[in-house]
Amino acid sequence: MIRINLLGDDTVRDNTGQLVLAGYGASVVLFLLIFATMQHFMNSGIKELVAKQQELQTELDRLTKITVEVRDLESKEKEYNEKLLVIGRLKKSKTGPVRVLDDLNKAIPERAWLTGMKEQGGVLRLEGRALDNQTIAVLMKDLDTSTFFDAVDLVETKQIEDNKGVKFKEFVLSTNVSYTGLGAIKAKEEASADERNGGGAPPVPEAPLPGDKEAVSLAPLGLKRVS
Numbered sequence: 001m002i003r004i005n006l007l008g009d010d011t012v013r014d015n016t017g018q019l020v021l022a023g024y025g026a027s028v029v030l031f032l033l034i035f036a037t038m039q040h041f042m043n044s045g046i047k048e049l050v051a052k053q054q055e056l057q058t059e060l061d062r063l064t065k066i067t068v069e070v071r072d073l074e075s076k077e078k079e080y081n082e083k084l085l086v087i088g089r090l091k092k093s094k095t096g097p098v099r100v101l102d103d104l105n106k107a108i109p110e111r112a113w114l115t116g117m118k119e120q121g122g123v124l125r126l127e128g129r130a131l132d133n134q135t136i137a138v139l140m141k142d143l144d145t146s147t148f149f150d151a152v153d154l155v156e157t158k159q160i161e162d163n164k165g166v167k168f169k170e171f172v173l174s175t176n177v178s179y180t181g182l183g184a185i186k187a188k189e190e191a192s193a194d195e196r197n198g199g200g201a202p203p204v205p206e207a208p209l210p211g212d213k214e215a216v217s218l219a220p221l222g223l224k225r226v227s
Contacts, residue, residue, distance in 0.1 A: 019126035028158075091132045099147045101178055124149070124177040129168045133157070136171050143175055150176040 060090045087133065108114065108128075112135045116127035130136045156172040 006051060021183075093188070097179055100177060103146040103148050104143070107139060107146065109135050109138050109142075112139055122176055122178070124175050125155075126173040127171070128173075129160075129170050132169060136169060140173065148178055150178065 030193035111132070112128060114126055114128040116125075118125045128139075130139070136154065139151070140152045140154065143152045152173060152175040154171065155174050158170050159167055160170050161167050
């Protein structure tokens, strides 16, 4: 049998469009795959950062609590030390006046006595009488050797006579007083150092005779007379 091809020869088909579509589809798939991978890594990184932040916040809260506890302990320690200081001051103030009066009593010579005493602002004013200037000088020296008294100074001295004709020296002394005994230690250490370096107290003159009516000079004693 004879077949007749009425359509002619087969034509070559153009597949370029299909290739382009296939390449585009593959690109889209690849892009989506890359995007998904990047999103996965980003999410993982975010989770790690969030976990790290929570860890740091927990550590910060722990350190903050410790800091508060340390400050609380420091505050309690300061309060405790202040209480100890107050207790120490109370103990010293309890025993201080007794020891001050004891040293004062020991410093008064036999030929002298006190007629008045007043303390204000750490300064003690002593009023009294003595038989002569030398006794007053001994009293001042003995007061100055005590750790409770410092800067002993003669404010006033004058001669008086009682109704029996006996002459006395009436005096007024001023001295710094420290009931803890610490205020005068430094000054006395400095005075001791001066004496070791060649200094010394001026000589004390002999007492005048009771019948001597002449005015007694107090300059050799380092004292001044106030009329």
